[in-house]
Amino acid sequence: MDTGNNQTGSEPLARNDEYLWDGSGDPDSEIRKLERLLGRFRHHGPVPVFPKIVPDRRWQFLRWRMRRFPALATAAAVAAIAAVTFLAYERKPAVTVVGWDVSRLAGTPRIGRNTISGKETSRLRIGQILETDQQSRASLRAKDTGHIEVEQSTRLRLMTMGAGLNRIALDRGTIHVHIWAPPGQFVVDTPSAVTVDLGCAYTLQVDDSGAGIVRTSLGWVGFKLNHHESFIPAGAACATRPKVGPGTPYFEDASATFRAALARFDFEDSTPQQRTDDLAILLAASRQRDALTLWHLLTRAEEGQRVLVYERLRGLAPPPAGVTKDGILRLDQPTLDLWWNELGFDDISVWRHWERSWSGPGKPVLAK
Amino acid sequence: MASRPDDSVELLMTGPGCRSVREQSASEASEDAMLVDAARDGDRAAFGRLYDQYARMVHGVLLAKVPLAEVDDLVQDVFVLALSRLAALRETGRFGAWLAAIARNRANDYHRRSLPEDQLVDDTSEKDIGNCGDQESQAAAILDAIRNLPAAYRETLILRLVEGMTGPEIAARTGMTHGSVRVNLHRGMQQLRARLSSIPNSNGPQQETK
Numbered sequence: 001m002d003t004g005n006n007q008t009g010s011e012p013l014a015r016n017d018e019y020l021w022d023g024s025g026d027p028d029s030e031i032r033k034l035e036r037l038l039g040r041f042r043h044h045g046p047v048p049v050f051p052k053i054v055p056d057r058r059w060q061f062l063r064w065r066m067r068r069f070p071a072l073a074t075a076a077a078v079a080a081i082a083a084v085t086f087l088a089y090e091r092k093p094a095v096t097v098v099g100w101d102v103s104r105l106a107g108t109p110r111i112g113r114n115t116i117s118g119k120e121t122s123r124l125r126i127g128q129i130l131e132t133d134q135q136s137r138a139s140l141r142a143k144d145t146g147h148i149e150v151e152q153s154t155r156l157r158l159m160t161m162g163a164g165l166n167r168i169a170l171d172r173g174t175i176h177v178h179i180w181a182p183p184g185q186f187v188v189d190t191p192s193a194v195t196v197d198l199g200c201a202y203t204l205q206v207d208d209s210g211a212g213i214v215r216t217s218l219g220w221v222g223f224k225l226n227h228h229e230s231f232i233p234a235g236a237a238c239a240t241r242p243k244v245g246p247g248t249p250y251f252e253d254a255s256a257t258f259r260a261a262l263a264r265f266d267f268e269d270s271t272p273q274q275r276t277d278d279l280a281i282l283l284a285a286s287r288q289r290d291a292l293t294l295w296h297l298l299t300r301a302e303e304g305q306r307v308l309v310y311e312r313l314r315g316l317a318p319p320p321a322g323v324t325k326d327g328i329l330r331l332d333q334p335t336l337d338l339w340w341n342e343l344g345f346d347d348i349s350v351w352r353h354w355e356r357s358w359s360g361p362g363k364p365v366l367a368k
Numbered sequence: 369m370a371s372r373p374d375d376s377v378e379l380l381m382t383g384p385g386c387r388s389v390r391e392q393s394a395s396e397a398s399e400d401a402m403l404v405d406a407a408r409d410g411d412r413a414a415f416g417r418l419y420d421q422y423a424r425m426v427h428g429v430l431l432a433k434v435p436l437a438e439v440d441d442l443v444q445d446v447f448v449l450a451l452s453r454l455a456a457l458r459e460t461g462r463f464g465a466w467l468a469a470i471a472r473n474r475a476n477d478y479h480r481r482s483l484p485e486d487q488l489v490d491d492t493s494e495k496d497i498g499n500c501g502d503q504e505s506q507a508a509a510i511l512d513a514i515r516n517l518p519a520a521y522r523e524t525l526i527l528r529l530v531e532g533m534t535g536p537e538i539a540a541r542t543g544m545t546h547g548s549v550r551v552n553l554h555r556g557m558q559q560l561r562a563r564l565s566s567i568p569n570s571n572g573p574q575q576e577t578k
Contacts, residue, residue, distance in 0.1 A: 017550075017554055020528070020535075020553050021536075021550060022536055023534055030561070031529070031557070034510065035529055035532065037503060037506060037507040038510060038530045039530070039532065040504070040507055041431065041511060041530050042424070042427075042530055042532060043423050043424045043427035043440075043443065043531060045423075045440065047416045047419050047420060048419075048447070050412055050415055050416070050419075050447070050448065144456070178480060180473050180474075180477050182466060182469040182470060182473065183469050183473070200476065201476075201480060218480055219476045320551070320555050321554075321555075341518070341520035341521075341552070342520075343518070344518030345518075345519065346519045346520070347519060347520040347544075347548075347552075349544050349545065349548045
């Protein structure tokens with residue numbers, strides 16, 4: 001793993017990396033000139049006046065009361081148990097006031113059995129299902145999370161909503177998503193993969209068989225199932241299939257030959273020879289921009305084929321210092337990440353920073 | 369392809385002096401956590417100190433993606449947004465990474481609400497680098513060259529060369545590892561040098577007379 005401390009191989013030593021790193025060592029005259037020229041764009045300005053902060057002291061007060069009055073704490077515990085028991089026996093649906101605001105765009109979308117008509121705004125609560133028919137469309141909005149347009153013949157459920165995680169399950173249909181919550185906090189389950197927002201806008205489609213496709217228009221999206229992951233930057237798409245998971249992402253302006261070979265490679269139950277043939281077509285038809293696809297193929301190709309992908313990718317996007325053939329063939333994660341960053345899509349450390357386990361079947365969870 | 373972020377931190381922080389770097393990062397994270405807690409309790413001065421410490425980072429992240437004229441307003445937007453969501457921050461010691469994510473999202477949102485990205489050009493950057501007679505237009509042309517580097521490099525280089533932050537500061541403020549920042553600076557600088565030297569009459573960055 002190249003830590004940046006050891007510049008070896010074909011890459012020459014920087015003229016003065018220490019000065020670039022922390023300003024120590026002999027000043028590098030080029031960098032000093034850049035600093036001087038670019039310093040005019042530096043942030044200046046006093047601290048603005050921020051709005052008054054209203055702290056939420058309710059729970060602090062309650063904790064203080066509990067410590068001061070043990071009897072009150074005991075009574076509260078008994079009351080809580082009684083309330084939970086009562087609710088369990090009553091079998092009332094578990095709902096909270098949180099949810100997404102739903103507006104009708106066309107026709108009569110439904111939340112459960114209730115139709116939405118006119119200009120009224122309804123609320124999709126945790127555990128509820130929003131469904132559109134062949135004539136209806138709807139719009140969902142959550143202030144701190146984002147906006148979703150729901151196309152015709154779509155069915156989705158709100159699984160989780162709370163600080164740090166919003167989760168929707170798309171059973172079938174099409175949604176256009178724009179998210180402004182921090183990366184990794186908005187997740188869509190489909191029957192064959194989990195879509196994780198990384199600061200972006202995208203369209204997600206799922207058909208009746210559970211197969212899906214995501215198309216990114218801004219930022220990038222992570223598509224994940226267990227340890228199988230795909231990154232889809234703006235302009236790219238990625239298909240997913242039940243029992244297989246996410247395929248390999250590709251730019252939609254790739255040649256028809258390239259896309260057809262990729263679809264066969266990802267999802268068809270081919271013989272080893274057919275897979276080798278499809279890979280050969282992919283490598284031959286790939287352009288520089290298709291480095292996106294080839295980088296993903298490094299982890300999807302069989303061991304014997306991986307070296308072919310490595311050689312082709314190396315020709316399209318030369319690896320940076322620290323990326324060795326051995327590291328790539330071993331699928332060393334930091335080495336793969338280093339090469340990804342060189343491809344110019346986005347910094348993969350953003351994904352690694354926010355990465356967590358999103359896999360597994362989602363069940364409706366009440367917001368905390 | 370899954371590796372835990374903490375694992376990579378261990379892998380990357382193997383250079384000399386990494387212990388002191390770790391201690392410094394831990395102490396900064398702890399100070400941030402105290403300031404975030406104080407701000408949550410209504411202490412506006414504490415939030416002001418967070419602004420002082422992070423404004424350059426937010427400015428740099430935005431400058432890597434949006435026109436110069438819009439950046440100052442967006443910096444304020446990002447901090448107001450962060451203030452309104454402060455209660456939702458689960459790990460208060462990771463305030464910087466959280467704030468950087470909000471800034472990146474705000475920059476993306478700016479593009480969604482505005483013109484397509486390829487039409488968003490600064491007035492200053494439209495000037496032909498070949499005609500750079502003065503330092504201002506030369507600086508604008510260099511900034512434009514940085515903004516055309518791969519995304520992984522442009523943000524780090526802007527934080528270093530424009531905002532004047534050191535590598536360790538960039539790592540501490542953005543939540544990136546020292547190794548990532550160091551590699552981004554090194555490779556980004558290499559690519560910037562190549563781009564500037566390939567532009568005819570760019571006149572920069574030439575060696576400064578010592």
